[in-house]
Amino acid sequence: MNDHVRHRVVVLYGSQTGTAEEVTSRLLMQSRGSVFKCVASAMDDYPIQDLVNEDLVLFVCSTTGQGEPPDNMKLFWKFIMRKNLPNTCLSGIRFGVLGLGDSSYAKYNFVAKKLFRRIQNLGGKSLLTIGLADDQHEWGCDVAIDDWSRNMWQILNSIHPTKDGFLNPIESSLPPPRFRVTMDDTNMEGEDIVKSMVEIGCYTTGHNVSPSKKQPYYASVISNKRVTAADHFQETRLISLNVSPVVDHMKYDPGDVIMIQPSNLSQDVNALLDILPFKPDSLLTFHSLDDEIDASTNIPNKGTTLREIVTKYLDFMSVPRNRRSFFQLLSHISCDEMEKEKLTELGSPEGTDERYSYANRPRRTILEVLQDFHLTAALIPLERIFDIFPIIRPRAFSIASSPTRHQGEIHVLVAVVKYKTRLQAPRKGLCSSWLASLNTGDLVPIWLKRGGIRFPSKQHCILIGPGTGIAPFRSAAHERTSNGDSGCTVFFGCRNFSSDFYFRDEWKDLNVDLHVACSRDQEEKIYVQDHIKEEGEKLFRLIWEDDASVFVAGNSKNMPDDVKSTFLQIFQTYGKMTSQEAEDYYVTMQSKKRYQQETWS
Amino acid sequence: TMEKFIKQGDNVLVVWSVPPTGDKMQTMVNLIKTKSSTGVVQLENAQRLKMGGYESSNYDIAICGLFSAEEIYSNEIFAEIARVLKPQGKVYVKNNNADRTLPSTTSTLKLSGFINIMEVSKSYLSVSNAGLTESSTGDAASQILVGEKPHFEVGSSSKLSFAKKKPAQEESAKTVWNLSAMDMNDDDVELINDDDLLEEEDLVVPDATSLKGGCGTGETKPKKACKNCTCGLAEELETGKTPQPKAATSACGSCYLGDAFRCASCPYLGMPAFKPGEKISLSNRQLTADS
Numbered sequence: 001m002n003d004h005v006r007h008r009v010v011v012l013y014g015s016q017t018g019t020a021e022e023v024t025s026r027l028l029m030q031s032r033g034s035v036f037k038c039v040a041s042a043m044d045d046y047p048i049q050d051l052v053n054e055d056l057v058l059f060v061c062s063t064t065g066q067g068e069p070p071d072n073m074k075l076f077w078k079f080i081m082r083k084n085l086p087n088t089c090l091s092g093i094r095f096g097v098l099g100l101g102d103s104s105y106a107k108y109n110f111v112a113k114k115l116f117r118r119i120q121n122l123g124g125k126s127l128l129t130i131g132l133a134d135d136q137h138e139w140g141c142d143v144a145i146d147d148w149s150r151n152m153w154q155i156l157n158s159i160h161p162t163k164d165g166f167l168n169p170i171e172s173s174l175p176p177p178r179f180r181v182t183m184d185d186t187n188m189e190g191e192d193i194v195k196s197m198v199e200i201g202c203y204t205t206g207h208n209v210s211p212s213k214k215q216p217y218y219a220s221v222i223s224n225k226r227v228t229a230a231d232h233f234q235e236t237r238l239i240s241l242n243v244s245p246v247v248d249h250m251k252y253d254p255g256d257v258i259m260i261q262p263s264n265l266s267q268d269v270n271a272l273l274d275i276l277p278f279k280p281d282s283l284l285t286f287h288s289l290d291d292e293i294d295a296s297t298n299i300p301n302k303g304t305t306l307r308e309i310v311t312k313y314l315d316f317m318s319v320p321r322n323r324r325s326f327f328q329l330l331s332h333i334s335c336d337e338m339e340k341e342k343l344t345e346l347g348s349p350e351g352t353d354e355r356y357s358y359a360n361r362p363r364r365t366i367l368e369v370l371q372d373f374h375l376t377a378a379l380i381p382l383e384r385i386f387d388i389f390p391i392i393r394p395r396a397f398s399i400a401s402s403p404t405r406h407q408g409e410i411h412v413l414v415a416v417v418k419y420k421t422r423l424q425a426p427r428k429g430l431c432s433s434w435l436a437s438l439n440t441g442d443l444v445p446i447w448l449k450r451g452g453i454r455f456p457s458k459q460h461c462i463l464i465g466p467g468t469g470i471a472p473f474r475s476a477a478h479e480r481t482s483n484g485d486s487g488c489t490v491f492f493g494c495r496n497f498s499s500d501f502y503f504r505d506e507w508k509d510l511n512v513d514l515h516v517a518c519s520r521d522q523e524e525k526i527y528v529q530d531h532i533k534e535e536g537e538k539l540f541r542l543i544w545e546d547d548a549s550v551f552v553a554g555n556s557k558n559m560p561d562d563v564k565s566t567f568l569q570i571f572q573t574y575g576k577m578t579s580q581e582a583e584d585y586y587v588t589m590q591s592k593k594r595y596q597q598e599t600w601s
Numbered sequence: 602t603m604e605k606f607i608k609q610g611d612n613v614l615v616v617w618s619v620p621p622t623g624d625k626m627q628t629m630v631n632l633i634k635t636k637s638s639t640g641v642v643q644l645e646n647a648q649r650l651k652m653g654g655y656e657s658s659n660y661d662i663a664i665c666g667l668f669s670a671e672e673i674y675s676n677e678i679f680a681e682i683a684r685v686l687k688p689q690g691k692v693y694v695k696n697n698n699a700d701r702t703l704p705s706t707t708s709t710l711k712l713s714g715f716i717n718i719m720e721v722s723k724s725y726l727s728v729s730n731a732g733l734t735e736s737s738t739g740d741a742a743s744q745i746l747v748g749e750k751p752h753f754e755v756g757s758s759s760k761l762s763f764a765k766k767k768p769a770q771e772e773s774a775k776t777v778w779n780l781s782a783m784d785m786n787d788d789d790v791e792l793i794n795d796d797d798l799l800e801e802e803d804l805v806v807p808d809a810t811s812l813k814g815g816c817g818t819g820e821t822k823p824k825k826a827c828k829n830c831t832c833g834l835a836e837e838l839e840t841g842k843t844p845q846p847k848a849a850t851s852a853c854g855s856c857y858l859g860d861a862f863r864c865a866s867c868p869y870l871g872m873p874a875f876k877p878g879e880k881i882s883l884s885n886r887q888l889t890a891d892s
Contacts, residue, residue, distance in 0.1 A: 048785065049779045081795055084676065084791070
C-alpha cells in the first residue's frame, strides 16, 4: 500500500489503567486498510513541538483520581495549559476528543472537557462534539465510544472519501490482520524458554536507569503469608519481594506505588490451550504487516511460544470489552451455523441487551465465552490472537514496607478478589489470585511509580486508612519512627479485631496514636469517621495550630466523601466556621498538599 | 559597545521602537559595517517587524534598545526576532526596563524561546561611545542582555507542503509554541487556571434516565427460548402466554450447550457446556426455580 496517499491521523491518549489505551488500539484497528494512516502515542511520549504542524488529531483521555489527568499525559497537560501559548498556535489542526469517565464522580470527565476547550481556544477546529463515555451507563463506556467512533469516521470520510483499493473504517467487514505468523515445530525446552524470557526486555543490574514497564525487574518472592484469620471470608496476604540486588535503582518513599505485571494461573492457561487448535510449545514469529505504531506493548515478536503468550500477555480471564471487535470478529471466523448466528446476534447493535445479559452482567470471561463457542474457538487463526484477546494490564499497589526498616524488600498488602455472580464458578481477580498462588522463589515483574501522596517529615500527619488503605500508612509509620520524624495519628477500620486487623502487633512499637474501628465487634457499627468525629477537637488543634496534614487511602467509593464531611463538620464545630468557610478551608488545604488522597477501586 | 560582538560576514538586524534624534542611526550602521563589511545591516522598527514578512533564519545578530531609554520589548517582538535569527544567532538587548511591575526583560526573552540569557560584561560599555547610547546618569547601571536562539531548527518537516502560506502572525504563534516546547521541564512557566475553561454545559451531570440501556422501561426482559426448544417455552412465547416457571428437570434440547444457547428457564444456566459423557448434578440452588 502506498503510504503517501494515506492521510495521517494522530491519536494521542492519556490512560491510567489501560482503558483509554485499548480504545485507541481499537480505533487503529478500525483504520487498518483505510485511507487513514493512524499513528498512536501516549500524550507524554509524543514530541509536542510537532503538534502545531499536524492536520488531524484525536485525543482519547480518561479522568482519574479526583478529576486529574492520567500519569502518561501529565507533562502534556502542564504544557498545554501554559499561559504564554498564543491563541492561534493550533489553528492548523482539526481535532476530536473522546473522554472516558464516571458520572458518579463530581468532576465527571473533567480532563476531556477541559482539553477540548483548551485546544479550541488555542485555535484548533473541532471535527465533532466531544465524546463523553460514562461507566455509569447501564452498558458502560462502550455506548458513547461506539457512537463517537462512528460519527468521527463518518466525518473523516466526508473529508477524505474512501477510494478504490481502500477499506471504509465504518463498515463491519473484517479489518485485515496485523501480523503474519510462522510456527516452528521444534519444541522449546522449559529452560530455554525461561532464558529467552529473561533476555527479552527485562531489567538487569548494570543499567543506569530504573526498572520500567518496558524493562521490569523480576523480583523473587521472599514470603507470601495470609494475614486475615483462616475463617474470615476475605483472604488478604502480605507478600514480601526481594529487591536487594537492585536496591539502588529502586529507591522509594512511603506513599510510593509498586506496579506489578501479573500472569495467568496455569490451570486457566491449560483450559484455554485445550480449546485453541495449536501446539502450545512451538516457536512463534510474528511478522508485522501493518506498521501501526503501538510501542506501548513489549510483547516479544519472536523466540516465544503460544504457551508463554497465553500465560504472560493475553487477558482471556477478563470480560469481553467491546462488541464490535470481539463478537463480530468471532462471527467472521465462525463456520458453525448455530454459533455463527448467535455470535452475529451478540455483536449487532440490536443484540446489545442480550450481550450485556450474557457477558457483562455475570462477568463472563473470554475463556468461558470461547468454551460456549468451542467450534469457533477451534478456528481462531494465530494472526488474530492480539485482535481477539486484550493484553494483561499491570496493577498498582501502595507499598507497605519502609525503606529503612525493611531494607532490600518491598511489601504489598493484597486483598484477594473473589465473588459470585449467577455463574457457578466464582469470579476471581487476575492479579490478586496470581499473587496469592506464588511460592518463595517465584518471580514477579515489577517497577516503581511515584505515589500521589507525600508525607512531610516535620509535620504531624493524620492518616486515615481503613482496610488495605492502611498499607502506605504502615510504611510511613515505620519510616517516621526510624527517622525520628514527627508523629502521626492513625485511624484504621476493619471488621473484627481478631479477623482483619492488619499489622495488629506492630503498632505498639511505632510512634503513632492509633484508633481502630472494628465495625462488627459490637452491635452498632463503628467506622473510621466515627472515631474521627470523637477526636474532633484534638484534630482541629493539630490542623489549625500545628500545621498537620491529612491523608486518606483505601478502597471505597464513599469513604473519602464520608471522611471529608466529617472534617468539614469538625471545622465548623471547633473552628467556628460557616459551611462555606469550611469548604473553602478544605480546598485551601488541598492546594497546599495538606489534604491528600490515594483511593482505588 | 555592542558592535564588539559583530564578526565579518554577519547579517545584523537593528530593532528600534522610538526613532533616535539626529544621525545616530546612520552612525550606528556605519559602525556595524566597519565590523562586517560583507554582511547585511538592516534597521527596522519593532512594530513593523512584528507585522512579519521577514525571511526566517537570516540574521546572525539582532540588536535592540540601543537608541532610547524607553524601549521595552514584548514577547511577540522577541519571538519574531527569534524567527529571523539563524540557529545559534544572538540577540543583544539594552535593558532599559526598570519598571518592576512589568515582567523582566530576562523572563520575556526566556518566554520567547531564547536560551543562555546572560548579562554582558559592563566593561563593554565604553565611555567614549557614550554619545551613541544617549547616556545620562542612569545609563551606567543599565544592562546589556544577550540571548541565544537554540541551535536546532524549530518545527518539524512532517507537514505536506501543499498547505497555503500561513499569515506571518500564525507563523510567529507557532514559533512561540515550538520554542516553549524546548523547555518541557520548566516548572516556573505560569499556567492558566484550567477550571476557568469549563462552561455551563460542561458542568451538567447526565440524568438517570439517559443512563439506561435499551428502551429503559425498567421492565424485566422477556425470557428467550433456545433454538431447539423442546420444553414448550417457545410455543408459550409465540402464543403470548406468560411463561410459567418450570420444574427443575425440563428436557430442553439445548441444555448441554453453553449459556449462550440455553433458554432463560434452563436449570443449567451458569454452568459450562457439558462434556460428552459428563454426569451433571444440580445443587440445591439450581433446583429452585427462578422466580
